[in-house]
């Protein structure tokens with residue numbers, strides 16, 4: 001049986017004197033093995049991207065996490081060195097990609113940097129280095145050479161009662177991993193906050209009036225998608241939404 005395709009906007013990075021357009025394996029494997037979707041990496045070519053051709057071919061979009069930050073020019077804040085590192089090629093591709101996907105009613109799963117991009121794409125802003133802000137927790141990863149330790153589930157999150165997400169999870173008190181130093185500041189009008197950390201950090205958002213599954217998560221469900229029940233539910237729900245979209249086009 002054929003699997004529907006989803007688009008994933010690549011990061012750009014320099015290695016061996018080449019510019020690579022790449023995506024970490026954990027996101028690709030979670031899409032393939034848990035959501036049962038075929039991921040396609042879209043190069044970060046900005047306005048040279050042929051959006052109509054890509055959107056003809058795919059039935060969903062996933063935005064991944066990355067060490068880079070969305071450039072503050074995209075939310076009209078003055079940039080400082082502390083806002084970096086940047087990946088302007090990814091910004092120039094992912095922000096229009098998100099808006100086009102939502103306009104076309106495609107399911108969308110946005111993770112960590114992707115969750116922040118979703119907010120910026122819809123007109124919201126980001127806060128930088130939140131661990132230095134009064135009353136805020138340190139959401140950065142615990143330094144370790146072991147990926148399992150960096151991605152360990154260790155932070156409590158409260159899911160809003162009566163939210164669509166609490167229905168998906170079947171509970172409101174959950175625990176997640178955390179590897180970020182920026183966070184949503186002003187929430188875009190079109191987003192509803194579905195979950196928050198004890199310090200108020202926006203941990204999950206849903207796009208209001210979206211035609212399909214359209215969520216952002218500040219944490220990393222992809223890393224434990226095979227092992228952790230809630231992470232698995234997110235990927236299965238995304239997979240089901242993408243299959244429904246594909247079926248509606250037949």
Ligand SMILES: N[C@@H](CCC(=O)NCCCC(=O)O)C(=O)O
Nearest residue numbers: 065066067068112113180181182
């Ligand atoms: N750069 C942003 C986004 C954080 C993010 O996507 N982190 C993934 C990094 C995974 C890793 O450290 O390997 C921020 O810091 O807020």
